[in-house]
Every structure is written in C-alpha cells, then in structure tokens.
Amino acid sequence: MPVNLKDLSAHLGLSPTTVSRALSGYSDVSPATRERVRQAAQELGYQPNRAARQVALGRADAVGIVYSPATEFLGNPSFLQMLEGLARTLDEAGCDLLLAAAPTEDELPIYDRMVRGRRVDALVVAHTLREDPRIRYLQDSGFPFVAYGRTARADGFPWFDFDNEACSRLAVQALVAAGHRMIAYVHAPLHYNFAFQRHAGFLAAMRKARLPVDPACVLAGSLERRAGYAAARQLLAMPAAQRPTAVVVDNNIGGIGMIRALLDAGLRLGHDMSLVVNEGIPEDTLFGGIEVAAVTQPTAFESGRSIGRMVRALVERQPLDEPHQLRQPAYVPGNSVGPPAPR
DNA sequence: GGACCGTGCTCTCATCTCCC
DNA sequence: GGGAGATGAGAGCACGGTCC
Numbered sequence: 001m002p003v004n005l006k007d008l009s010a011h012l013g014l015s016p017t018t019v020s021r022a023l024s025g026y027s028d029v030s031p032a033t034r035e036r037v038r039q040a041a042q043e044l045g046y047q048p049n050r051a052a053r054q055v056a057l058g059r060a061d062a063v064g065i066v067y068s069p070a071t072e073f074l075g076n077p078s079f080l081q082m083l084e085g086l087a088r089t090l091d092e093a094g095c096d097l098l099l100a101a102a103p104t105e106d107e108l109p110i111y112d113r114m115v116r117g118r119r120v121d122a123l124v125v126a127h128t129l130r131e132d133p134r135i136r137y138l139q140d141s142g143f144p145f146v147a148y149g150r151t152a153r154a155d156g157f158p159w160f161d162f163d164n165e166a167c168s169r170l171a172v173q174a175l176v177a178a179g180h181r182m183i184a185y186v187h188a189p190l191h192y193n194f195a196f197q198r199h200a201g202f203l204a205a206m207r208k209a210r211l212p213v214d215p216a217c218v219l220a221g222s223l224e225r226r227a228g229y230a231a232a233r234q235l236l237a238m239p240a241a242q243r244p245t246a247v248v249v250d251n252n253i254g255g256i257g258m259i260r261a262l263l264d265a266g267l268r269l270g271h272d273m274s275l276v277v278n279e280g281i282p283e284d285t286l287f288g289g290i291e292v293a294a295v296t297q298p299t300a301f302e303s304g305r306s307i308g309r310m311v312r313a314l315v316e317r318q319p320l321d322e323p324h325q326l327r328q329p330a331y332v333p334g335n336s337v338g339p340p341a342p343r
Numbered sequence: 344g345g346a347c348c349g350t351g352c353t354c355t356c357a358t359c360t361c362c363c
Numbered sequence: 364g365g366g367a368g369a370t371g372a373g374a375g376c377a378c379g380g381t382c383c
Contacts, residue, residue: 005351015371020353030369049351057353057376118377 003044012040023048054118062096063311064120066107066134076223076253078279078300079126082148085304086124086311093312095121108133115143121315124148124307127223128159128193144314146307150193158314158323160307164194165201167295170331171248171276172205174293179339180274184217184244186231186258188251192223198250198278217244221254228257236265245340246274252281252294259292259336270338280332293334298327 009019014037022029022037029037040046054060065083087097098120102110111134114120121144125134128149138145139157147159154161168185175183185202188195199218206213219234221227228249235244249255255277259269267273269290280294297303306325313320 016352017354017372018370020351021370024353033369053352054377 003046004049005046008037008041008044008046011044012037059315060119060121061094062098062120063090063122063124063315064098064100064114065124065126066100066102066110066114067126068102068105068107076251076279077281078252078297081300082304082307085301085306086308087304089305089308089312095312095315108137111137115141122146122311124311129191130193130196131191132193144311146310146314148303148307152193152196154324158310158320160303160310160325160327162194162297162327162329164197165204167278167329168198168201168248168250169205170295170329171278171293172202172209174276174331174333174337175246175248175274176209176211178246178274178337180244180246181211181340182214182217182242182244182246183211184219184235184247185213186219186221186228186247186249186254188221188223188254190220195250202248202250214242214244216242223251223253225253225257225260228254228259229261230257232258232261232265236261236267240343244273246276246337249275249277252277252279255279255281255292259290269336270334272341274338274340275336277336290336291334293337294332295329296332297329303327 005016005019009016012019014022014033018029018033019037022034023041025034063086065086083097083099090097100110100114111123114123115138123138123143123145124147125132125138125145126148128135128147128151130152132147132151135145135147135151135157145157147157148161150159150161172183183206185199187199187202190196190199202218203213216238217235219231221231231249231254232247235247238244247258249258255275258275258277259281262269262273262275269275269292274293276293276295278295280296281292310320310323310325
C-alpha cells in the first residue's frame with residue numbers, strides 16, 4: 001500500500017500542508033522540520049502521486065517526443081545520444097521524457113492527444129519537414145515546443161539545428177581533395193528539411209568545385225537501411241565507366257545499408273569506393289576495422305542537453321537566451337575515403 | 344442529466360507561538 | 364505588545380463515479 005501525503009503527515013503529527021512545503025524545500029518551514037520530514041519520507045518510502053501533483057500544479061512534469069516507427073529514428077545512434085542528453089537534462093529538473101510511438105507517419109493525432117490531454121508540458125518536434133503540419137498545429141495551439149530542426153520558414157518558433165548545407169559541403173570538399181570527380185549522392189526524402197538543405201548543399205558544393213552532377217547518381221531513398229542498400233545496388237549496376245568513385249549519404253541509417261551492400265558486393269571501402277556518411281556510423285556497428293569518414297554533430301549528447309535547457313526554460317516561462325541555435329558540423333576523416341581507383 | 348463527492352496535492356492567507 | 368517565524372485551514376485543480 002503506497003504511502004500518501006496524508007499518511008506521512010499523520011505519521012509526523014504535522015499538517016499535509018507543512019509536509020508538502022517541507023518536501024518542496026520552502027524556507028518558511030524550519031530546517032529541523034524539513035529534515036525530519038525528509039527522513040520520514042525516506043523511511044516510509046513516500047513518493048508524491050504524479051496525477052495529484054499534475055492536478056494541483058496544472059503541470060505534467062513531462063516533455064514528450066513523438067516518433068514514427070515507419071522510419072528508423074530509434075535505430076539512429078545520433079538520435080539516441082540526443083535523447084540521452086535531453087532525458088538527462090530534464091531529469092535534473094524532475095521532469096520525465098515521454099516517447100510516444102505514432103502508429104503511422106501521421107503524427108498529428110498523437111500530438112493532439114498529448115496537448116489536449118495535458119499529458120506533457122512541452123513537446124520536442126524531431127525530424128522537421130519543409131512544410132510541417134505539427135509545427136503549425138503547435139503554433140496554433142500556443143503549446144510550448146522546441147523543434148529539433150528547422151522548416152522552410154524557420155521563424156516564429158524556437159529551434160535547434162545544424163548547418164545542413166555545410167554538412168554536404170564538407171563531405172564534397174573531402175572527396176574532391178582525395179581526387180574524386182564522380183561523386184554520387186544518396187538522400188532521404190526531400191520533404192525533410194535537413195535532407196532538402198543537405199541536397200542543396202551538395203549541388204552547390206559540386207558547382208563550386210566545377211564538377212558535373214550526373215542525375216543518375218543522385219538517388220532518393222528513405223530513412224531506412226534497406227533504402228541505402230538499394231541505392232548502393234543501383235550504383236553498382238551502372239557500367240564501370242559511368243559508375244561514381246565516391247558516395248555521400250545524407251543520413252547514417254541509409255549509410256549503414258549502403259556499407260552493407262558495398263561489402264556484400266566485395267568492394268573495399270576507401271579503395272574501390274569512397275564513402276562519407278552524414279552523422280557518422282558508430283565503430284561497433286561495423287566490422288573489419290572500418291572507420292567511416294563522417295560529417296558529424298559536435299556531440300549529439302550535448303545537442304540533447306541544449307534542447308533540454310530550451311524546453312525547461314519554456315516550461316518555466318522564462319525567456320530563451322538563444323531561441324534559434326545553429327551548430328556547425330565537423331568533418332571526421334576515416335579510412336572509407338581514399339584516392340579513386342584507377343580505371 | 345445535473346448536482347455532488349472524492350481523489351492527492353499545492354497555494355494563499357490566516358493563525359499561532361516564541362522571543363525580545 | 365509587536366514582530367518574525369512556523370504552522371494550519373481551506374480553496375481549487377480535472378475528472379470519473381455515484382446518487383437522486
């Protein structure tokens with residue numbers, strides 16, 4: 001039988017008010033009483049009832065993030081690291097991070113239930129779209145949220161994002177420096193804002209390097225491993241003279257599929273084909289000592305920390321120091337990039 | 344179908360106690 | 364007696380259940 005505030009106050013011979021205030025650390029309760037209450041709460045295993053607290057405070061002490069199992073967001077190591085940083089920062093404020101799985105790619109009904117049911121105090125919108133109905137819905141509702149990524153018109157709401165055009169530019173520059181001229185590009189659907197910006201960045205970087213872009217070497221996929229795998233098979237099916245010598249993949253889930261297909265075809269990364277993957281591939285995902293060259297976030301964990309701080313400020317109705325946070329990516333060399341194989 | 348109650352907690356304001 | 368600090372009473376929160 002769980003101990004509630006009433007039980008605890010009866011045990012101590014104090015009113016529920018004083019016990020509540022003592023546990024909340026109010027200075028108008030004497031330090032001796034606060035300590036006595038704290039010890040009794042510990043001894044009796046008292047845990048505040050979250051539902052009652054929510055009713056009293058009008059607060060859920062939780063932040064939500066919705067993901068769609070139709071994609072492999074939870075298979076994305078960077079995304080998981082971001083979640084860890086976010087959860088850690090929220091936890092420090094006694095706030096939970098709730099992950100809600102949408103049954104389809106249409107996440108709006110889940111958003112609606114979370115907002116109208118007051119299940120959370122704020123939401124983090126991940127993997128933003130160019131035109132994002134979730135952002136519109138939250139703006140119309142006046143519900144606090146932070147977007148992990150921008151939209152086509154990134155104004156009027158707080159966001160945290162990376163310079164996606166720079167991501168592709170760094171990847172192309174690294175491959176051009178290694179001597180590549182025929183570079184393929186595999187991207188996520190362009191309705192994702194990050195994919196659109198990285199795609200634009202790739203085209204701009206190729207233009208700047210005065211290199212041709214073969215439309216057959218720009219392949220659209222999805223945020224799934226099998227899409228990266230299929231894209232690789234498509235590139236490998238090209239006649240040898242037309243086949244690119246290097247590939248940039250704009251996301252690490254597709255990148256894993258791409259690597260799997262290249263290895264299955266007996267290719268040596270960095271020799272027969274060079275590869276740069278956005279967001280990077282953890283070493284323990286691969287085998288054979290492959291270190292995949294990557295363009296990465298400084299650390300995904302710290303990104304989650306930053307988003308967590310923004311969300312906490314919103315929940316506490318404090319002004320955001322920096323409502324729009326744009327971070328610069330970095331190129332991390334690896335043995336998946338080498339000079340183009342002679343033909 | 345409407346009124347009322349119960350749930351567990353926090354908040355505001357009133358009251359009590361102590362000490363100078 | 365008055366001020367400061369400690370404590371308590373009661374309202375109110377959202378919503379489901381019960382009663383008339």
